[in-house]
Amino acid sequence: MTLAEKAYLSLRNDIVRGDLKPGGALKMADLSARYDMGFSPLREALSRLQGERLVISESLRGFRVSELSLAEFEDALRTRLVIETEALRLSLRLGGDDWAAQLVAATYALKLQAERSGGDIWELETRHHAFHRALLSACGSRWMLDFFEQLYMATDRYRLPVLVGGAGGGGRDLVAEHAALADAALARDETLANRLLVQHYEATAATIRARHGA
The missing domain is CATH 1.10.10.10 (Winged helix-like DNA-binding domain superfamily/Winged helix DNA-binding domain)
Structure with missing residues (x-):
C-alpha cells in the first residue's frame, strides 16, 4: 500500500x-x-x-x-438505491459458486459479530461492509462497485453516529434482515432480494431522518 x-x-x-x-x-x-x-x-x-x-x-x-446535511443524505441514498438494485440484479444473474460461498461466509461472519456480547463495534462495521460488498461483487462492473464504495461511505457518515449511540437497531432484528437478504440472493430471486434491500436501507433512513428532525 x-x-x-x-x-x-x-x-x-x-x-x-x-x-x-x-x-x-x-x-x-x-x-x-x-x-x-x-x-x-x-x-x-x-x-x-x-x-x-x-x-x-x-x-x-x-x-x-464536508458538513452533514439531510438533503445530501437523501440524494446519496436515492443514488445508492439506483446503483445497488441494478448491481444486485446483475450479481444474481452472473454470480457463480465462488460468489455464493463468499456471500454465505460474509453473512455468517456478520451474524457471529452481531451476536457477540460487548463485541467491537468497528469490527461489526467492517463485517457489515463486507456483507454488502459480497452481495454485489459478481455484478461484473467495476464502475458500479466503485460507486457502491463511495455511496456506502457517504451514507455511513449518517448511519454510524446512530449505531455508536446505540439506536441503530430501533427494535429491528438486523441479523434476520441480512440473513433474509442473503437467502433471497442465493435463491436468485431478483424481485424479493431487491425489495428486501430497499426495505433494509429505508428502515435505516427512517432512523436517520428522525435523528435529524425530519
Missing part, C-alpha cells in the same frame, strides 16, 4: 466515523502529526476525498470536512 493510499484510508475512516468533525478545518501540519506522514501523500488523499464529496476545498483556506 502506498503512503497516499494509507493517507486516504486513514482520513476517510476518520471522517466517516466522525473523529474528524463535519465542517472542521484540515490543516496540513495537524494531519501530518496525526498520521505521521508528509504533506505530499496527504494532499493527494485530500484531493481524492474532495472528489468523493467527503472534503471540500476553499480558496485560500485549504481543506475542510
Whole structure:
C-alpha cells in the first residue's frame, strides 16, 4: 500500500466515523502529526476525498470536512438505491459458486459479530461492509462497485453516529434482515432480494431522518 493510499484510508475512516468533525478545518501540519506522514501523500488523499464529496476545498483556506446535511443524505441514498438494485440484479444473474460461498461466509461472519456480547463495534462495521460488498461483487462492473464504495461511505457518515449511540437497531432484528437478504440472493430471486434491500436501507433512513428532525 502506498503512503497516499494509507493517507486516504486513514482520513476517510476518520471522517466517516466522525473523529474528524463535519465542517472542521484540515490543516496540513495537524494531519501530518496525526498520521505521521508528509504533506505530499496527504494532499493527494485530500484531493481524492474532495472528489468523493467527503472534503471540500476553499480558496485560500485549504481543506475542510464536508458538513452533514439531510438533503445530501437523501440524494446519496436515492443514488445508492439506483446503483445497488441494478448491481444486485446483475450479481444474481452472473454470480457463480465462488460468489455464493463468499456471500454465505460474509453473512455468517456478520451474524457471529452481531451476536457477540460487548463485541467491537468497528469490527461489526467492517463485517457489515463486507456483507454488502459480497452481495454485489459478481455484478461484473467495476464502475458500479466503485460507486457502491463511495455511496456506502457517504451514507455511513449518517448511519454510524446512530449505531455508536446505540439506536441503530430501533427494535429491528438486523441479523434476520441480512440473513433474509442473503437467502433471497442465493435463491436468485431478483424481485424479493431487491425489495428486501430497499426495505433494509429505508428502515435505516427512517432512523436517520428522525435523528435529524425530519
